[in-house]
Amino acid sequence: AAGVIQSPRHLIKEKRETATLKCYPIPRHDTVYWYQQGPGQDPQFLISFYEKMQSDKGSIPDRFSAQQFSDYHSELNMSSLELGDSALYFCASSLGVGDTQYFGPGTRLTVL
Amino acid sequence: GESVGxxxxxxxxxxxxxxIINCAYSNSASDYFIWYKQESGKGPQFIIDIRSNMDKRQGQRVTVLLNKTVKHLSLQIAATQPGDSAVYFCAETPLNTPLVFGKGTRLSVIA
Structure with missing residues (x-):
């Protein structure tokens, strides 16, 4: 079965640079979620979209923004990167808000 | 604040x-609970879920028990195998709000 696709899988950036992470949800899933997971930590919810509209907002820094496109894929834009942004970033998708979330393999972001 | 641990x-x-992996939650409004398995460097993998109108749900080798009286959730894995070694997270979501993950439990299977 098709799963959530994330790209890139690994990304290395310098401080103050920008990064864009992409997420392609499971076909027919209309809801996407972004999570940040630091080393040894549980995933922390950042933001979610349903039918191309922001549905919930969590602990997403103002330096980050995200959107969902007409084909339901989503992009997380990160600017003015800081060392503390180094983490695994996961995207999850579901068939509607509140339904089971299925996670992608993640993007490992390293900020030097 | 509300948390899952x-x-x-x-x-x-x-x-x-x-x-048996245990989880305590504090938000009495939570109505949907999920167990995820996360292997090193991979995304959380859905294992099993349960809604608040149930107290037990079984899958293949896994069972989730929900005790709403004491706000306790458990995951039982039968005949644990080396491939079960991973970090297990419980997560809750009250009324279609974002998932709140608990702190993970690392399961190590000794051959």
């Missing part, structure tokens, strides 16, 4: 034994 950070079991 786990009683033990690590659990070691012999191969073939049954494993």
């Amino acid at each position: 786990l009683h033990l950070p690590t659990l070691s079991v012999q191969e073939g034994d049954n494993s």
